[in-house]
Amino acid sequence: MHNLFSVKYLLQSIKSEDxxxxxxxxxxxEVIVLVRxxxxxxxxxxxxxxxxxxxxxxxxxxxxxxxxVAVLDCYELVDNIxxxxxxxxxxxxxxxVEIGTTAEEVIQEFSLDK
Numbered sequence: 063m064h065n066l067f068s069v070k071y072l073l074q075s076i077k078s079e080d081x082x083x084x085x086x087x088x089x090x091x092e093v094i095v096l097v098r099x100x101x102x103x104x105x106x107x108x109x110x111x112x113x114x115x116x117x118x119x120x121x122x123x124x125x126x127x128x129x130x131v132a133v134l135d136c137y138e139l140v141d142n143i144x145x146x147x148x149x150x151x152x153x154x155x156x157x158x159v160e161i162g163t164t165a166e167e168v169i170q171e172f173s174l175d176k
């Protein structure tokens with residue numbers, strides 16, 4: 063049986079140019095999921111490999127794409143949780159910042175890599 067890890071990662075919402083005027087903020091999402099793996103590196107790789115960009119038509123009629131930015135943290139859990147918990151989301155929050163703010167700035171400003 064594999065060990066259980068909590069993996070925190072960051073996504074960024076990218077709006078098409080034709081709808082960018084409808085929003086005055088950049089949107090990021092911090093997400094924590096559970097993953098079973100043999101080690102920390104494997105857990106992070108599983109999260110990176112499973113993520114697919116999601117693109118859809120937004121309310122303004124343009125397109126929005128959610129892009130994977132980075133794994134921010136990964137640690138092994140000591141709790142013994144039974145069942146299939148792979149990629150179960152345990153935490154998520156949206157981070158709204160000024161237009162032009164980079165992912166690196168968001169990570170620093172919100173201490174996401176801690």
